[in-house]
Amino acid sequence: QKRRFETTAAESTKSSTGRVILVTGTAGFVGYHCAKFFKKRGDGVLGLDNFNPYYPVGIKYDRAQDLEDSGVYTIKADLNDRSMLDHILQEYKVTHVLALAAQAGVRYATKDPASYVASNVAGFVQLLEACRFCDPQPRIVYASSSSVYGLNTVSPFSESHQVDKPASLYAATKKANEMIAHTYHHIYGLSMTGLRFFTVYGPWGRPDMFAFSATIKIHKGEALKIFQGPGGSELERDFTYIDDIVQGCVASVDRIPASTKETAHFKVYNLGNKDPVTVTYMIECLERAIGKKAIKNYVPMPPTGDVLKTSADVSLAEKELDYKPTTSLQDGINKFIAWYDAYYKDGLTKEMASYVFIRVPAMF
Numbered sequence: 001q002k003r004r005f006e007t008t009a010a011e012s013t014k015s016s017t018g019r020v021i022l023v024t025g026t027a028g029f030v031g032y033h034c035a036k037f038f039k040k041r042g043d044g045v046l047g048l049d050n051f052n053p054y055y056p057v058g059i060k061y062d063r064a065q066d067l068e069d070s071g072v073y074t075i076k077a078d079l080n081d082r083s084m085l086d087h088i089l090q091e092y093k094v095t096h097v098l099a100l101a102a103q104a105g106v107r108y109a110t111k112d113p114a115s116y117v118a119s120n121v122a123g124f125v126q127l128l129e130a131c132r133f134c135d136p137q138p139r140i141v142y143a144s145s146s147s148v149y150g151l152n153t154v155s156p157f158s159e160s161h162q163v164d165k166p167a168s169l170y171a172a173t174k175k176a177n178e179m180i181a182h183t184y185h186h187i188y189g190l191s192m193t194g195l196r197f198f199t200v201y202g203p204w205g206r207p208d209m210f211a212f213s214a215t216i217k218i219h220k221g222e223a224l225k226i227f228q229g230p231g232g233s234e235l236e237r238d239f240t241y242i243d244d245i246v247q248g249c250v251a252s253v254d255r256i257p258a259s260t261k262e263t264a265h266f267k268v269y270n271l272g273n274k275d276p277v278t279v280t281y282m283i284e285c286l287e288r289a290i291g292k293k294a295i296k297n298y299v300p301m302p303p304t305g306d307v308l309k310t311s312a313d314v315s316l317a318e319k320e321l322d323y324k325p326t327t328s329l330q331d332g333i334n335k336f337i338a339w340y341d342a343y344y345k346d347g348l349t350k351e352m353a354s355y356v357f358i359r360v361p362a363m364f
């Protein structure tokens with residue numbers, strides 16, 4: 001088992017660009033896409049994921065298998081496994097870390113708050129600790145979230161706005177990531193870029209998120225629960241297509257300067273679509289792509305967790321990262337539905353296969 005791991009990881013980290021990137025969360029949605037992009041352009045890439053069962057793990061094993069077929073190996077390990085992190089960073093001379101592994105989801109934070117602290121706070125600190133003892137220190141890009149804007153009412157959200165009113169524990173842990181990153185930057189000279197993603201969707205997306213769960217319900221003819229704000233107002237989201245998010249992640253990795261005390265860098269950017277739409281409009285896009293009407297059930301939004309509107313001001317990322325979201329919601333949804341149809345054509349077989357065969361070996 002150990003020999004297989006070493007051989008596969010060595011192959012996975014072979015680089016023709018000088019970059020060796022550890023991507024955490026590669027069995028997850030965003031990590032899968034970023035790792036695939038890096039590998040394709042010649043970077044050495046190694047994945048790490050604990051395959052947590054927050055949503056059905058079948059799709060996680062399928063993502064990891066698909067990545068392995070493209071030459072990216074995902075180590076099954078937890079961020080809190082510090083000796084594993086030390087081993088990976090040093091043995092494979094990791095130059096960059098794209099830290100995406102986290103307990104995601106706003107609403108689940110009311111059910112299992114401890115999992116957010118364990119992964120997003122304790123696990124994140126373990127990762128930074130491992131990085132700070134490397135020589136040279138890897139440059140770190142990490143996922144924050146639009147949720148840090150919380151109960152802010154000034155729209156669109158800009159990085160210069162105060163973010164001190166989180167609406168969920170998830171948001172608080174993402175804000176904590178930014179504060180911890182800032183601390184490691186100024187006391188240990190780590191170069192860190194935080195990215196506030198705005199509601200990402202697309203192929204291989206998360207089954208717990210609206211685009212995916214609504215698609216399943218429309219297919220089954222089940223009613224969609226749609227949250228409304230005070231006075232029947234509609235929730236709005238700045239839905240952002242995965243390829244645009246990948247573009248922002250890649251630009252951040254490519255532009256982050258090396259970590260030395262003199263040149264250390266600390267930045268936070270919004271990555272959104274700068275085009276917020278109502279959830280009802282999102283459903284109309286899904287209906288057009290699927291060719292079937294949704295059954296809509298409007299209900300008051302829960303008292304905690306959700307916010308009325310998210311809207312990204314991306315001018316800083318445009319200026320400093322050449323970030324340009326280019327995918328309209330309808331185009332992105334069409335691509336998502338095309339993937340969904342292909343994935344679920346033999347979906348049951350695939351899901352079952354993921355459970356039966358342990359495709360990603362447990363670590364030594």
Ligand code: NAD
Nearest residue numbers: 025028029030050051052078079101102119143145199200
């Ligand atoms: P995801 O849940 O699909 O992926 C996260 C992965 O991290 C999962 O596969 C999970 O198994 C893994 N993980 C969790 N805790 C871990 C731990 N302790 N050790 C090792 N692996 C662990 O989520 P995603 O949508 O790909 O999100 C990626 C990142 O972007 C997360 O940090 C998330 O908070 C952030 N984000 C996502 C969105 C979005 O719309 N998808 C929006 C804002 C922020």
